[in-house]
Amino acid sequence: MKITSVFPLALKSILLNKSRSFLTMLGVIIGVGSVVLLTSIGTGLQAYVTDQFASLGTNILYVVPGNPFENGGFGGETSMIESTKPVLKRRLYNQVIRNNRDLIKEGIVTGVNVAEAKYKKTTKKVTLYGVTSSYETVYNTKAESGKWFNATEEEKSERIILLGPKIAEELFGKVDPINKNILLNGQAYKVIGVLEEKGGGFGGPSFDNYVYIPLETLFKYFDTELIDSFVFEVRDKEQIKEATLAIEKTIGKELDEDEFSVFDQSQLLTTINSILGVLTVGLGGIAAISLVVGGIGIMNIMLVSVTERTREIGLRKALGATPNFILAQFLTEAAMLSIIGGLIGLVIAYLGSLALQPYFPAKVTMEAVVLAFGVSTAVGLIFGVAPAKRAAKLSPIEALRYE
């Protein structure tokens, strides 16, 4: 007899006990479903972050104090504030711009602080993002209403601000914020513009939540002299490397090598993606535990099934079924349960990722599909061995006598 003839046999016995088969599969369905869905969220997140960075511009270079890539990468907002040594000087920035007109088109100097913002009865803790007026052109961030401040207003340290769209809504609701005054740490500032939406953030800091303030104003009224970063817009994407070296050379004349870093989007992206990658694997690994539990469920039911069908096995053996054929039959049945469960789980994960897409970037990848399919097959085979062996070993006489 051909070994392929076990397939219809196994399928038939799965279909004979539809509800039990389904319940047995449930463990694998949940296991595969959660593994695929969670990894799809992780990979979707990576793709999203990459897109976001691309939208910010790929020809941007950053200069920050110290080395943010050391000690496990970025610590976010707090580490920016806590990087306390005022190593970056306005003078250095001016030198870079002056010396590299051929490479660098424009630049921004930034500083960060936090403050309590108040409009009428609404109070919010906000991030103050001190920037130079060139921010508008370098990041291509237009004011949706109102206008950006200009270089003159910045030099005069005027008490004017722009709001990210989210913080504008949180403070003002439906009121138009333009030309209204808000209090920052108790002092009045005039809102001159609200920026267009940039998106992103996922609950973390987002450009839409910042209060944009002229850098000189920030320095004058918020008791800080600390430059957080220089941002340089390179004329041509191809010149990124060249520009990095030029900036390092100019600033390196005054600062030690480890006192500052120059990096571009791609470095930042690599770091963030590697963090997200670890996160994805971790989440998938936790979900994989449920796959093992699903496999144990299959083994359990197959053992029950072998006991229940003892007489049937005895009869099949009496009529000429070899032990290997019986082994193959039960192993195939276990594998089929697991594979069908895996496929259902995959469909559920795919539908789940579609349902998530309006709120969250989820992406089912081919790797996840192949992995889920392979793992569910393996689970069925591994956990099917013990019951199938038991069936194959049954003596036909004992089995026929079994009540």
Add this chain to the structure above:
Amino acid sequence: MLLRLNQVSKNYKIGDAVIRALDQISLQVQEKEFLAIMGPSGSGKSTFLQVASMLAEPSEGEIFLNDVEVSAYNEIQRAHLRNKQIGFIFQSFNLLARTSALDNVLLPMFYAGEKTDSYKVKQKAKEMLERVGLGDRLYNTPAQLSGGQQQRVAIARALINDPSLIFADEPTGNLDSKSGEDIKKILKDLNKEGKTIIMVTHEEDVADIAKRRIVFKDGQVLSDDRKK
């Protein structure tokens, strides 16, 4: 010689005790014979049937089927032998539940490696069922058949691979007397057509249809009589 047992014994271990269920049996069966094996329970008649039908291995002795020694066969060889040369009829029918009469009859052909969905093979199974009077019940499952009908399906199944030997273990034991009569008649007719049958029974009237009667006691042959 179709079947020859030479000094065959079978021991069972139950706990520490060894029970000798068959004690040096020597027996010869010719083609077209019809044997009734009788004896009280525990006499060894069922063990004889299991050993002679290759379901169980003998502990000692030799068994020849068509002059080939089969007592030394391994499990796989014995499975093939049972499939091709032996037909089984059980007391409790042992049909596959929720499976049609036709598919039950096809089972030995499936294990013989035949394509059970081919027209020719199906036709043969249909003929077998018609022969036992179930031509109109091909697609009924065991639950939809009476006991007598189920046993007739089992007989059709035993015949499908055209075996040399048919073993029947109390074939009428689970049947009412009317159905029992039908089965007796079918078995008698099969023997008339040339089938060799070895049947275990404890009922006198069933044993009467056989041409040779062997009585077992304590694992040995007590008597071996042929009908004149």
